[in-house]
Amino acid sequence: xxxxxxxxxxxxxxxxxxxxxxxxxxxxxxxxxxxxxxxxxxxxxxxxxxxxxxxxxxxxxxxxxxxxxxxxxxxxxxxxxxxxxxxxxxxxxxxxxxxxxxxxxxxxxxxxxxxxxxxxxxxxxxxxxxxxxxxxxxxxxxxxxxxxxxxxxxxxxxxxxxxxxxxxxxxxxxxxxxxxxxxxxxxxxxxxxxxxxxxxxxxxxxxxxxxxxxxxxxxxxxxxxxxxxxxxxxxxxxxxxxx
DNA sequence: GCTAATGTTATCGC
DNA sequence: GGCGATAACATTAG
Numbered sequence: 001x002x003x004x005x006x007x008x009x010x011x012x013x014x015x016x017x018x019x020x021x022x023x024x025x026x027x028x029x030x031x032x033x034x035x036x037x038x039x040x041x042x043x044x045x046x047x048x049x050x051x052x053x054x055x056x057x058x059x060x061x062x063x064x065x066x067x068x069x070x071x072x073x074x075x076x077x078x079x080x081x082x083x084x085x086x087x088x089x090x091x092x093x094x095x096x097x098x099x100x101x102x103x104x105x106x107x108x109x110x111x112x113x114x115x116x117x118x119x120x121x122x123x124x125x126x127x128x129x130x131x132x133x134x135x136x137x138x139x140x141x142x143x144x145x146x147x148x149x150x151x152x153x154x155x156x157x158x159x160x161x162x163x164x165x166x167x168x169x170x171x172x173x174x175x176x177x178x179x180x181x182x183x184x185x186x187x188x189x190x191x192x193x194x195x196x197x198x199x200x201x202x203x204x205x206x207x208x209x210x211x212x213x214x215x216x217x218x219x220x221x222x223x224x225x226x227x228x229x230x231x232x233x234x235x236x237x238x239x240x241x242x243x
Numbered sequence: 244g245c246t247a248a249t250g251t252t253a254t255c256g257c
Numbered sequence: 258g259g260c261g262a263t264a265a266c267a268t269t270a271g
Contacts, residue, residue, distance in 0.1 A: 067250050068268040152249045
C-alpha cells in the first residue's frame with residue numbers, strides 16, 4: 001500500500017483522533033501488548049518515511065504497512081484487525097502491518113532530516129551519507145530508507161526517468177550537479193505523488209513505472225531487477241545516462 | 244485461479 | 258561475526 005506520501009495522507013485523515021482517549025484496544029497477534037493503550041490519550045500522529053507513528057504521553061506505537069497493509073477509519077473489514085483502537089466516538093483499524101512499541105524519545109530514534117517529505121530534509125547530509133558508500137548505485141540509493149526515507153519503487157522509477165539517470169549508475173561517478181538534480185526531483189516528485197494520489201490520478205501520470213515504452217522517444221523500456229534489493233526498474237537505454 | 248506487486252525482517256550458508 | 262542470498266509474511270487487483 002504505502003510509500004511516504006500515502007502515509008502523509010493517512011496522517012491527515014486521522015487528525016480527528018488527536019486528543020481522543022483510547023477506551024479499548026486489541027491486537028490479533030501477540031506483537032503488541034494492547035493493555036498499555038487503554039485510557040491513554042493520543043497526543044499526536046507523526047511519520048518518518050513509511051513509518052506511521054501514534055504518539056501517547058509516555059510512548060509511541062510504530063506502524064509499518066509493508067506491501068499490503070491497509071487501514072479503516074470509523075469502519076472495519078470482516079477480518080480481525082492487527083491493531084484496533086476504540087474511541088468514545090469512532091474507531092481506527094490497521095491490517096497486515098507490523099507493530100512496534102517505542103519507549104525512547106522519537107528524536108533519539110529518528111533522523112527527521114532523512115525523510116524526503118519532512119520539512120527538515122537535508123540534502124547536504126544525504127550527499128555526505130552517499131559519499132561514504134563508494135559502490136552505491138542510484139537505484140539502491142533511492143531505495144535506502146536511511147538515505148531517502150519514504151521512497152519506494154514507484155518514486156524510484158519515476159525519479160530516475162525524470163532526471164534521466166540509468167538505475168545502475170554509480171553515484172560516485174555522477175557529477176555533483178546531477179546528484180543534486182536527482183535529490184531535488186525525489187523531493188519534488190514525492191509531493192507530486194501526494195497530490196496525484198489525493199486526486200486519484202496517480203497511475204495515470206506514471207511515465208516509467210510499469211510502462212512499456214519511453215514517452216520521450218518511443219523505444220521499449222527495459223525492465224530489469226536492479227541493485228541489491230533486486231526490485232524492478234523500468235528504464236530507457238537511450239535517454240537515461242549510465243554514469 | 245494465478246500472478247505480481249507501493250516492503251521489511253529473519254534466517255541460512257559461506 | 259559479517260556478508261549476501263533467500264525465505265517468509267500478507268493482500269488483492271487484474
